[in-house]
Amino acid sequence: DQQVKQNSPSLSVQEGRISILNCDYTNSMFDYFLWYKKYPAEGPTFLISISSIKDKNEDGRFTVFLNKSAKHLSLHIVPSQPGDSAVYFCAASTGSQGGSEKLVFGKGTKLTVNP
Amino acid sequence: KAGVTQTPRYLIKTRGQQVTLSCSPISGHRSVSWYQQTPGQGLQFLFEYFSETQRNKGNFPGRFSGRQFSNSRSEMNVSTLELGDSALYLCASSLGAGSEQYFGPGTRLTVT
Numbered sequence: 001d002q003q004v005k006q007n008s009p010s011l012s013v014q015e016g017r018i019s020i021l022n023c024d025y026t027n028s029m030f031d032y033f034l035w036y037k038k039y040p041a042e043g044p045t046f047l048i049s050i051s052s053i054k055d056k057n058e059d060g061r062f063t064v065f066l067n068k069s070a071k072h073l074s075l076h077i078v079p080s081q082p083g084d085s086a087v088y089f090c091a092a093s094t095g096s097q098g099g100s101e102k103l104v105f106g107k108g109t110k111l112t113v114n115p
Numbered sequence: 116k117a118g119v120t121q122t123p124r125y126l127i128k129t130r131g132q133q134v135t136l137s138c139s140p141i142s143g144h145r146s147v148s149w150y151q152q153t154p155g156q157g158l159q160f161l162f163e164y165f166s167e168t169q170r171n172k173g174n175f176p177g178r179f180s181g182r183q184f185s186n187s188r189s190e191m192n193v194s195t196l197e198l199g200d201s202a203l204y205l206c207a208s209s210l211g212a213g214s215e216q217y218f219g220p221g222t223r224l225t226v227t
Contacts, residue, residue, distance in 0.1 A: 034215055043119070043205050043218030044158075089158065101146050101209055102171045103216060105158040 003027045004092050006106035014114055019077040021109050023090030026071065030092040034103070035064060035075045037086045044089055048075070080113045087111070117142065119208050119219035127225045133194040136222045140187050140208030146170075147189040148216060149181060152203040161204075164189055165211065193224075201226045 005024045013019045021035075031052040036044035050057040050064045050073070057064050063076045077084055090106040120139045128134050140147050148171075149161040160173040164183035181191045187208075193200055203223050207216035 036218075041220075041223075043207075043220045046215045046217055049215050091158075101148050101163045101165070101207075101211075101216060102160045102173070103148070103150075103158075103207075104160070105150075107157040 001026075002107075003030075004090055004104050004106040006088075006090055006109050008109050009107070010110045010112070012112045012114060013080050015082055016079045019075075019080045019084065019111055019113065021075040021077075021088050021090075021111065023073050023075075023106055024071060025073075025092050027092070027094075027104075028071070029094050030104075032093045033064070033066060033073050034091045034093075035062075036089045036091060037084075038089060038108070039086050047088075077111075080111075082113045082115050085111055085113050119206055119217055121204075121206050121219040121222050123222060124220065125223045125225075127227065128196050129227055130196055130198060132196050133192065134196060134224060136191045136193075136204055136206075136224075138189045138191070138206030138208075138219060140189070140206075141217055144208035144210055144217075145187055146209045146211050146216075147183055147187060148207045148209075149189070149191050150205045150207065151175075152205060152221070153201075158205070161191070196226045198226050200224065 034049040035047040038044045066073045087108040089108045091103040122137045146165045148163040163171040167183045183189045203221045205221045207218045209216040
């Protein structure tokens with residue numbers, strides 16, 4: 001049972017345009033969501049997170065939106081740059097309630113930003 | 116501040132052997148989690164340690180075990196290796212509940 005789903009395995013956008021990566025979850029107990037970027041042969045790099053008490057969090061070019069009623073979150077990258085090309089993972093946890101650091105990951109979306 | 120370090124980076128073992136992987140968390144981080152990444156299953160949670168105690172465990176067989184030392188460094192052990200254990204093993208550290216996890220570069224384990 002996949003609790004965190006990234007339905008698009010790949011996404012291709014032009015440099016300077018917006019990249020929108022989507023993620024759906026099924027477990028209503030999740031209350032903390034994170035996005036990670038991963039290059040081949042490296043560990044995931046933390047990008048941005050959002051708590052379930054918020055619906056938006058912004059950090060530079062990266063914005064995460066959370067729609068709790070739809071159990072959906074998205075990562076917006078504006079403007080997209082070729083260096084953003086990587087696999088992006090959505091992750092969720094019940095960690096803010098204390099006692100658990102278990103992250104449940106989606107299978108990832110490979111973003112390619114074309115010059 | 117130094118990041119999460121993992122040793123060794125690459126390892127080749129044969130079926131039936133055992134292996135120990137090491138992880139040093141970011142200074143001040145008391146929580147260490149381990150994940151397995153494979154092409155088919157993606158990133159899957161193995162277990163988490165906090166202050167030397169296993170606080171959470173994923174759905175892996177008992178051949179997978181771990182421990183954490185008083186300095187927060189952690190080791191993961193896999194006994195009786197199987198071909199399916201070939202994967203990238205990632206360690207992540209954090210301050211504790213509700214904070215983001217920072218990953219190390221991983222240990223690439225190949226079982227032949």
